[in-house]
Amino acid sequence: MLAQLAAEFPDWYPEWNIPYWLMSILRVVGGLVAVLLPAGGIVYIFLFKMMSFMQSRLGPMEAGPYGSMQLLAEVGKWMQKEDLAPDNADVRIYKMAPLIVLLSTFLLVVVVPFGPQAYFTNFETGIFYALAVASVSVLGILIAGWSSANKYSLLGGLRAGGQLIAYELPMVLATLGVVIQAGSMNLNRIIEVQNTGEIFGIGWIGNPFVITQFIGFLIFMIAVQAELTQSPFDMPIAESELVSGYMTEYSGFRFLIFFIAEFATAGVFGFIASVLFLGGWGVPFTWFGWEGISDVAWWMNFVGPLIMFTKMFALVGVIMWVRFSYPRFREDQLQTFAWKVLIPLALANTAATAILKVVF
């Protein structure tokens, strides 16, 4: 079976002849980097520094230059703590819950392309898969809320369940507009369409869908904000009323996993949003005279990830900026906003996109 997998595997890099074992190691390392580097970067740049500067303070300054090693110090602290579980908790699934949440993040990053050939998998229905596995984290959160045997956890878990399901719909509908316009569900194809396209004959910036699908982009970003349970949609955590929501009982490295998952998911959603709306890893292909994705130079596999990270940090920066400035909605207001404003708007956007697609 291994031989068969190996035979299927490096079909896109025959000339490099990377052996299977080396490729596996590279992929594991790549996956970890793609999940942990955004998480660490977001925590340091935005949570530690941007928030502090907004609040007229310095943030961590002791560990490393400008406190850059603070996160490592915190990880060390969390790893040393006891792995506690409440007496009445359903211990087995209580311990499993954070892993499920993190699993969803890893499953998501699998589908994200970082270059013309630098991807983990190249699904034909990539965006469909991404939206499907994004909702796995709801399971983990519900499990965490239910199994903690704590009333605050239960309330937080149920709120999270309601909220994540409600905001999945506008997200899917906002993505539909992009899929209609690109004519494909493959993420690399969506990037290619954006970088080779043109708007009314002007092609020097390609056709990033953030321009033509601006309403879709806004809805997508709002839905992402809610999916990540960041303020103003942080009802499930709501530290001033539910202590810490579904995470109340978690301590030590299980809390750390929730924490990483929160920010890693922010990073992955930033990646997906940049793929869908900002042209992903690509620069407009006309700059270098490329016709399509098969012409793209090999070095884009190394420059592409950097471009992706830049775009991702820009998008996550906006998410965090909103998070640090806004108070939170109430549960009913939040549901009303999703069902009565976002979903009708997304539906109208989808219909308009479909009509315009036929017209042009």
Add this chain to the structure above:
Amino acid sequence: MTLTDRQQLSYIASQAADARLNVELETEGMTLNIGPQHPATHGTLRIIARLDGEQVVWAEPVAGYMHRGYEKLTEVRTFPQVTSLVNRIDWLGSFANEVPFILAAEKLMEVEAPPRAQVIRTILFELSRIANVSLFLGDLGVQMGAITPVFLAFRDREYILNLIEGATGGRFHPNFDRIGGLKDDLPKGWIQETKGAVKKLEEFCDTIDDLLFGNEIFQSRMRGIGVIPADIAKDYGLSGANARASGIDWDLRRDQDLPLSYDLADWKVWTHPDGDSWARCWIRLQETRESCKIVGQLLDQIPAGPVMTKVPRIIKVPEGEAWVATENPLGEMGYYVVSKGDLGPFRVKIRSASFNNISIVPWALKGVYVPDIITILASLYFILGDIDR
């Protein structure tokens, strides 16, 4: 009348069926214990809430986790020593706690502070109100997940605390008021610095007005929530901004004749007809601005002269009873002082504002959602030291 076996059996069966139906249809409530250790309570207030889903059916505050027995302790202190105790009642606006007690003692001794001391007293009183309420304005955001305003509040409140420290020597617990005047005169340059700080605080009020009160989410969380009509507010003995937000035009600074110099300044008592959480917060914002105005005006009107009248070295308060209440940052705060002619008071009854203000919590929380518990409690604004004396 006796039932046959068959009748009895059918009766039992029908009862059992009813019972089963009831069990299936009734949703079980949940008792949520908020506090005494909970991030939303400023201190160790405990609230027991019976929930149906996320709706509160019944709620009750439990006070007393931090009771320090100040009323009893005053009986074993001399009159000048009591100020260091009552300082710690409302710890955010400490100086304001001393004033009514000192005024009550002065009333019994029939002395009056010199005019300079009265004006400085009023200025410090208002500064402690600003120090108190500015933290409330910042903390309001935290209750709703907006973490930035509180840091701005801490930053700008620092100016006021520095001023209080500069004048009295104590940042939180000045212990500066004396029977017959003040401990010291103002330090050099203090007036000029205060003028600058008051400007900074006015800017802070504008920032909060813009950042928080102008926010649509904040408004939707606050408007129409926790409405307390005027008659209910009167029944429960609300005072201060909570009463004025329900449309009760009543402010002890204006409506009472005390040896404090509020009549020297031109200011306004704000009221709001709505009585909801928004009104309570908005009133406090406006009051902070008014306090800045009062301080700014009084700074130019400090008369020359001593800050202390002649009082005996060992203070013995003549026999009698006195009640003095002032408009403290949290509401009406009063001391009923009974003296038997000794060095210390025979009995002191402290009427603190928060203790009465939270008595409305069971009424106000009935039927609201869990997130609104927090905003209503935040807007009622209590300091735990003011509840548990």
